[in-house]
Amino acid sequence: MNTTSNTICFGLNRKTDEDSLVLFLRKIATDRLLNTLVPRLAEKEIIEALDLFTGLMKKHLSKQEYHQLFLADEP
Numbered sequence: 001m002n003t004t005s006n007t008i009c010f011g012l013n014r015k016t017d018e019d020s021l022v023l024f025l026r027k028i029a030t031d032r033l034l035n036t037l038v039p040r041l042a043e044k045e046i047i048e049a050l051d052l053f054t055g056l057m058k059k060h061l062s063k064q065e066y067h068q069l070f071l072a073d074e075p
Helices: 014-028 031-040 043-060 063-070
Strands: none
16 A cells, blocks of 8 residues: 555554554644534543543653643743
């Protein structure tokens, strides 16, 4: 399969999975989609999403990276 920068495809190899996840997250993070989706989420789903992403950041980012990359704090 020929993948491009606009293709979301999981399961071929690690690099394609990483590229696909980045594209997927960029697509889901648009204001239009989020403003439609978020009001439809149950309270439990909001907490689950928050727990997933904060857990991943806590596991994979240093405190400094968290502040610089997520909070956009100046060093």
